[in-house]
Amino acid sequence: MTNENLNTVIKNAKEALKYPELYQNVSASERWLSGAAGTFLFVKGIQALFSHPVIGLTSAVAGAGLLYRGITGYCPMKDYAEQEVANAPDEVVITETYVVDDLA
Structure with missing residues (x-):
């Protein structure tokens, strides 16, 4: 991760903490x-980093993502899923039907 990406994450976290009503899409119990x-x-991943590097790194990254979600109250995956549901059509209109004879 470059310094620019890290600065963007920190800036987004500060904005989310400053204006929680704009960014929160996670309930209080989910945040806890x-x-x-x-x-x-995150702690277990850091501890396991030298004995099992792949498992430790995976655990630390997943823990960091959950910590970000818990601290800011914003989950990008939940936001994306809610947008997809909002963009889904309400009804399907069938205008044509086709009848296919059985080939066997």
């Missing part, structure tokens, strides 16, 4: 659970 699970996974 994400924070607790993220802390656990």
Whole structure:
């Protein structure tokens, strides 16, 4: 991760903490659970980093993502899923039907 990406993440986290009503899409209970699970996974991942590098790094990254979700109250995946549901059509109109004879 470059310094520019890290600065963007920090700036987004500060904005989310400053204006929580604009960015929060996670309930309080989800935030607490994400924070607790993220802390656990991050600490365990850092501890396992030298004995099992792949598992440790994966755990640390997942924990960091959950910590970000818990601290800011914003989940980009949940936001994307809500946008997809909002863009889904309400009804399907069938204008033509085709009858295919059985080939066997």
